[in-house]
Amino acid sequence: MRIAGRNINLIFWVKTSLKTLLVLLAPVYALVEVDARLPGLEGYGGNYNCILFTVWALHYSRDVFITIQTPATILAAVGICVPGIYFTRQLSHKPRTAPFTDMALASGFATVFGALYCAYWISLDYTLLTVGSFAMVVFVVLPIFLREAELVGLARVLTDPDGSGVAEDTQDRAMRIPRKYTVVGAALAVAALLTPDFLMVHTWSFGGTIRLQLFSLFSNILYDVSILVPYWSASSSIVSFDALFMMFFVHGARILFALGILRYWRGLTSRTRVVLVGAIGSIVPAIVYELVQDIFVLETLVFSAPLPLLFVTGVLATTRIHPVQVENLQILERDSEAALQKKESEELTLKVDVPFLYALKSRVVLALSKLRREKTDTESESEMQAS
């Protein structure tokens, strides 16, 4: 789509607005509880808190409360998404093999600053911090993972499945990257963010409640269950930015590990290195949480253990699935990418049916401006000669 000389990709913008809606509707805090402690007042309860609205359903009554955010806050939330959207757009324009680190840093930090600025300085709502983390995940982390996964798919497609030789019709093959690679990439991103890697079990003697607490990079899941009376509740809260800064130091290696798996499949890194990063990513949180327990004495704590779920799955993934082994694979990828980009850009410049008068007018304007340009060129030449 060309508007005033610009290509506008309708699909991209539809996707982006859906993603923005997802960010606005994503749960900052969610809770489900079942309570049968008091006879006559038992029931289900719940709480769903996102940036657009908050819903409470109280378990001891039939009331449901809904509050809707102020327009200024919603506007600020959309504004926080803007750098991420810009990044996604740049990423979709460039060839898949182009470097993106600086751009990702710039838009990621712009998102962070936007969230901090809106929450603390113009003090709209502290929930905006969490919106910042959602925007970062949806618009920066996820596209990077998808792109890496597509590159893995491209590498697989360019080589034969048994890795014996190189396909000849690279362009056509580059078009057909199976969908499973995208799914794997998205799953890896979600796993790196949400797989719990530390478990704490607390007890409260009052009511005989046991609390299971699962920590991951992005969320903190609590599961309360009572032994004595029929009561349980499960809640998940998303880590907001002020804690996320800390969390990145604690859990950050997990993201590198998940990216490393994809890069290993492309044959860019060795398995030792990937496993090493994964080990760091699962050991550091364990040490940190053990230390936290010692410093802030948690008297109700009875059991704590690291859960290296992601690490085990990742190591299995690297041992079971072998990397692509073709020499000069990167050059091959780059060339086919370039060819593909060229083809796509040729195809994407769709022509719009234009009424005759528009075309005529435009041509006249064009001719006039060309004339003017030539005139200035000759003037400058004559100036040159004069001097």
Place this chain on the structure above:
Amino acid sequence: MYGGKDLEGISLRVLKWEVSFRFWLKMTLAVLFVMLMPFWSFGNSTGYGESSPSLYFSYTCMLFNYQNATDWPEPDFWFRDTPTVVAAFIICIPAIYFNRRLSRETEDKSIWDIGTATFFSTASLAAYFAYSFPPPEIAGFFPFLDWDLPNFASVVLLFLVLLPVFARETSQLGMERSIIHARIPESRRRKNVLKLSASTTYSVLGYVLGFAICLIPFILIINIWEVNDLVYDTFSVMAFVQYRYYESGFGWVFSETRLEIPSLMHLVDLLIFTGFRTLFGYNVIRYCRGTASRRRVLSYGISGALIPLIYFLVMHSQYAIADVAYLIPLPIVFVLGFLVIRIARPIERETVAEERPSEEITVHESKRRDSYEEIIKVPVLYSIRFRVMGAISRLREFRVFGGSFTYDETRVREESVEGEEGNSE
């Protein structure tokens, strides 16, 4: 540069070490300078008439705070606590990384991405340390490290990011000038009076220019209360300099001078004041290099001179507290820049390109030429209507190739091309 005869591996490594040593020495000095730079300095004198007034002076920087007055027994001096200084150093780290990248990149490579990343990371680190460190979930109390950190972040961005960018641009200008210079016959050359190397001269010029743009005031505000109280405010981009003078009926005289570098969190104000003026300064250098058009530079300059003025006019009419107020614009930077672009002759890119062929420029040029001939301007509404109708009818024809949407457009293209031809004929 170091191409000697007997440059073996070892000596090369020594030279590398020397280069990085010079870089780190420079950075250490720069960080120390930034830490000692005042972002809040204050001086006033209070007294009756001509009798000796009591003087007060304060100096606040990231390492210490100093206050003194003539009638105090001893000056008040304290260092900031260690966590704050460590946080200040951490705030400097993105800027140091930026300088590292700047020293390693080739001259013509774009630095917008990494510059933006540096700006926002510095800003968010400052906001984080000022308002939410340590996290209240862990610490259990409301965090309070130091609210001066956002002010410090402005200083860091000014001295470690903005000025190096200016210096880079001017040193490139110097290099290109020297290329041109070599072509001029020796009789017509100007003499190098200062006997400095071109790169040094021009990078110093860049520092001076950037610093001037930030410090030269752009507006003078005179507030008068009941004739005998008078306030002068002069505002410049980064530093706000203010002079106040009061005289009461009893002969009591009070005058104060204040310098303040505003907090980075006043982002909207800072962009209104800084944005176009900084772009103007940067583009004046680019004009001299021949990479920016005169019209563009002038439009930056005019908006840089007008927008703060309009802002102040509106704000002053809303919130004026004085009886009489005068707003006097001081377009010093604009006039100087205008003189520069009147006098200076831009370098011709072709001459430089002959000496140092750059691929990017040629690619850019060819792209521009192509698009110049292709584009037909169509009213936006018409185009949107056409697209929406087309999209609805074509919705069936999307094919999904494993996760990535691709158009099957060959047929559609043929149709539209035919349609256009029919119309134009």
